[in-house]
Amino acid sequence: MVVVRDATYLDLSALERVRDSRIQFIDYLERADGEAMRFLVYEREHVLLAFAVLYLRQPPSGRLAAHLPRISDLYVAEEVRSTGIGSAFIARMEKIAAAQGFPVMHMSVDPVGNPRAAALYQRLGYVPAGEGPYRKVAYWEDDQGRVTEVEYWRMDLVKRLRPRRTRRS
Numbered sequence: 001m002v003v004v005r006d007a008t009y010l011d012l013s014a015l016e017r018v019r020d021s022r023i024q025f026i027d028y029l030e031r032a033d034g035e036a037m038r039f040l041v042y043e044r045e046h047v048l049l050a051f052a053v054l055y056l057r058q059p060p061s062g063r064l065a066a067h068l069p070r071i072s073d074l075y076v077a078e079e080v081r082s083t084g085i086g087s088a089f090i091a092r093m094e095k096i097a098a099a100q101g102f103p104v105m106h107m108s109v110d111p112v113g114n115p116r117a118a119a120l121y122q123r124l125g126y127v128p129a130g131e132g133p134y135r136k137v138a139y140w141e142d143d144q145g146r147v148t149e150v151e152y153w154r155m156d157l158v159k160r161l162r163p164r165r166t167r168r169s
Ligand SMILES: CC(C)(COP(=O)(O)OP(=O)(O)OC[C@H]1O[C@@H](n2cnc3c(N)ncnc32)[C@H](O)[C@@H]1OP(=O)(O)O)[C@@H](O)C(=O)NCCC(=O)NCCS
Pocket: 073, 074, 075, 076, 077, 080, 081, 082, 083, 084, 085, 086, 087, 088, 108, 109, 110, 114, 115, 116, 117, 118, 119, 120
């Protein structure tokens, strides 16, 4: 059985088996409030296989997310990629947003560094929003405090969600 649910601190070791990002996970767990910002995990038969952050409204703390609702940091365990989990997880997050009345979902992707993910999202109905790919700069600090500047491309995507069905009286 597949379950998509909010992550808790008890998931930390399972999350670390999917990606070695403990500090990032703790930050998500501290900031997620289960409403505006959800840190979600995807489990099949109680095995955690993927995670993602879903911003529905401006998060209570931390950086403000533009263009909401938004799927961010979607990540599927390497050994189970290309088996449909990413697509199914995206569909579940779209359902969550549509059930709350949101008409669209946003994502962004690096079309140069991650062309397969960009192709997947476009196959799932996401279309470029705005003026097309743009460059971004990020700064990474290593254990010795050395800072490296990394430049990458970003493309904003948007998908219109199916409106919620309203029951006829
Ligand atoms: C991108 C990602 C979330 C897709 O999840 P997934 O479960 O593999 O996706 P699905 O099985 O539903 O669809 C498979 C498609 O994903 C795309 N894909 C992107 N990156 C991929 C990867 N590293 N390995 C396999 N498929 C990948 C391909 O288009 C693939 O289609 P194909 O198998 O016909 O070539 C997943 O590959 C992943 O976690 N990658 C690393 C992290 C990442 O890039 N996250 C996205 C940031 S925007």
